[in-house]
Amino acid sequence: MSTAGTIVILTGAGVSAESGIATFRGPGGLWEGHRVEDVCTPAALARDAALVHRFYDLRRAALDTVTPNAAHDALARLDAAWPGELLIVTQNVDDLHERAGARRLLHVHGELRSALCAACGSRRAWHDALPPATICPACAAPALRPDIVFFGEIPYEMERVEAALARADLFVSIGTSGAVYPAAGFVRAAAAAGAATLELNLERSAGSAWFDETRLGPAGVLVPAWVDAVLAR
């Protein structure tokens, strides 16, 4: 890009792996000890709220033990320095991008440190354990749940993401397997809008064939190098 164009960056679990947060689908993955259908669907929440709330309580508490890595830091540096439009779209529910300093950021799959009222739809910051049937301060219903987008639910901020993809000059996907939609389809939307597309991942993903270029390696190495190159142009 000779002038400051629009960059859209999609991040997934791989960007937080080097901070010590397990990814979802690899060996030792987050769901190895949990069947996804036990924890990550509205039906599972209805069937066993205690299990689902406990699973997310543990992950929320574990955020205190991790810190942003070189990939989060580099993306925050790019966010601060890039004079054009930039949007980091993360599928991650951790808060490592914002703790690194990223500001132009959307969490499309929800946030561990947020609670959602299943009755009134209000969302609020939440840092402690969240037992089932916790009272919503907005509507008084005993209906607060983890603010996580389960399978079958609509991800957040899709209109903003789609609008950014339609304007994108460069789409970069970092550390995501391309197994979950709609995020897995962003590369095709960006390419259809004329964007160049780049994948940075540890290994080839389900979506690699859709990218103009794939660079393989750890995000903590690839992302700082890519950011340095973009800011040097």
Ligand code: BJW
């Ligand atoms: C490294 C690394 C290092 C490791 N450095 N890299 C049939 C066909 C198509 C779609 C569907 C279908 N049936 C149902 C659907 C839709 C469904 C879906 O996609 N299902 C698939 C299983 C097929 N999707 C949905 O239901 C979504 N909603 C929806 O579609 O609504 C309709 C709608 C959409 C839009 C507009 C209007 C309507 C909701 C999806 C919700 C996903 N939620 C989760 C759980 C979050 C909570 C939690 O954390 O517990 O989000 S699922 C889980 O997967 C999580 C992640 O965000 C998401 C993606 O995973 P991610 O990040 O890619 O992680 P991994 O582990 O898969 O991959 C890690 C990658 O990193 C790997 O490639 C490694 O190589 C790499 N890596 N270390 C760099 N150091």
